[in-house]
Amino acid sequence: MVIDGRTTLCGLFGCPVEHSFSPLMHNTAFQYLKLNWAYVPFKVEPHQLPRALSSIPALNLAGVNVTIPHKEAVLRYLDELTPCAASIGAVNVILNREGKLVGDNTDGRGFIKSLQEEAGLIPAGKKAVILGAGGAAKAAAVQLAVEGAEEVSIVNRTPGKAEQLARAVQNLGSKSRVLTWEQTGEAAAAINEADLVVQATSVGMYPDVNSHLPVPEDAFHSGQVVYDLIYNPLKTKFLKMAEIRGAKAVSGLGMLLYQGALAFELWTGTAAPVNIMREALQKQLKGR
Numbered sequence: 274m275v276i277d278g279r280t281t282l283c284g285l286f287g288c289p290v291e292h293s294f295s296p297l298m299h300n301t302a303f304q305y306l307k308l309n310w311a312y313v314p315f316k317v318e319p320h321q322l323p324r325a326l327s328s329i330p331a332l333n334l335a336g337v338n339v340t341i342p343h344k345e346a347v348l349r350y351l352d353e354l355t356p357c358a359a360s361i362g363a364v365n366v367i368l369n370r371e372g373k374l375v376g377d378n379t380d381g382r383g384f385i386k387s388l389q390e391e392a393g394l395i396p397a398g399k400k401a402v403i404l405g406a407g408g409a410a411k412a413a414a415v416q417l418a419v420e421g422a423e424e425v426s427i428v429n430r431t432p433g434k435a436e437q438l439a440r441a442v443q444n445l446g447s448k449s450r451v452l453t454w455e456q457t458g459e460a461a462a463a464i465n466e467a468d469l470v471v472q473a474t475s476v477g478m479y480p481d482v483n484s485h486l487p488v489p490e491d492a493f494h495s496g497q498v499v500y501d502l503i504y505n506p507l508k509t510k511f512l513k514m515a516e517i518r519g520a521k522a523v524s525g526l527g528m529l530l531y532q533g534a535l536a537f538e539l540w541t542g543t544a545a546p547v548n549i550m551r552e553a554l555q556k557q558l559k560g561r
């Protein structure tokens with residue numbers, strides 16, 4: 274990659290950023306398409322966020338991705354939010370539109386795209402259960418409701434967060450129930466009745482790969498799609514349990530890929546080379 278006076282820059286604002294796969298995914302795509310663009314990770318401490326955001330138009334960046342811990346904190350500093358970012362209440366991509374900062378969220382759309390591509394599941398009219406109520410759960414649940422899911426129920430350790438998310442889902446027209454992990458039997462029954470189960474907690478993520486949520490194996494069955502938002506490892510213990518019972522198991526790599534591909538397209542106006550980006554991610558994950 275040669276950086277010169279004509280290079281268009283974009284990047285990532287987060288803290289930490291060392292472990293992000295986004296620079297690899299985007300820079301591989303730029304090189305493949307011979308675009309004179311570069312993606313740079315910027316470690317932005319929370320107290321520096323306002324100054325970092327004002328540097329986007331000042332330095333003429335095309336835009337940035339936003340990750341932990343800034344996805345909600347950026348909202349108040351942006352000029353505009355897309356309806357999608359407003360309903361999720363978080364931003365993962367900022368576009369520099371002639372000096373105006375527009376916040377969008379491609380996490381939920383990336384999740385839906387992956388669900389359709391990898392599991393052939395169309396959410397309209399389906400029953401889903403989301404396990405977790407953090408940032409990733411919120412993006413997935415809201416987008417499922419936007420796509421017309423009949424029911425999007427939430428199981429979470431902290432009931433207050435689940436109740437807030439359930440209200441957001443109900444406001445978009447889907448039914449929603451809230452359960453906690455103490456209600457083991459009800460949670461297992463809700464999972465059993467669902468067409469789609471989304472594991473959206475950090476339980477089972479590397480290095481804690483032997484952990485899984487307290488869901489009995491017989492809650493899963495064939496004809497169900499079980500999606501784990503975790504992509505490291507590619508097959509979590511939770512996914513292995515679901516697969517043994519005949520469910521279609523899908524890892525979070527697709528969500529990571531498609532949220533990135535959608536951001537790439539918003540910035541460049543060019544179709545993202547998703548196969549090349551997927552290969553780069555897989556290679557990186559196998560190397561870890």
Ligand code: NAP
Pocket residue numbers: 380404405406407408409410429430431434473474475476478502503504525526528529530532
């Ligand atoms: P987050 O906002 O910190 O939320 C974490 C969630 O996990 C919360 O619901 C939390 O419950 C729950 N949780 C944590 N430890 C738990 C435990 N021991 N028992 C039960 N529940 C527990 O994190 P996030 O950003 O949503 O990320 C969640 C997962 O999604 C991570 O593994 C992350 O890698 C993955 N992710 C994937 C993608 C992708 O592109 N594939 C994108 C974003 C995130 P409480 O509410 O009770 O604390």
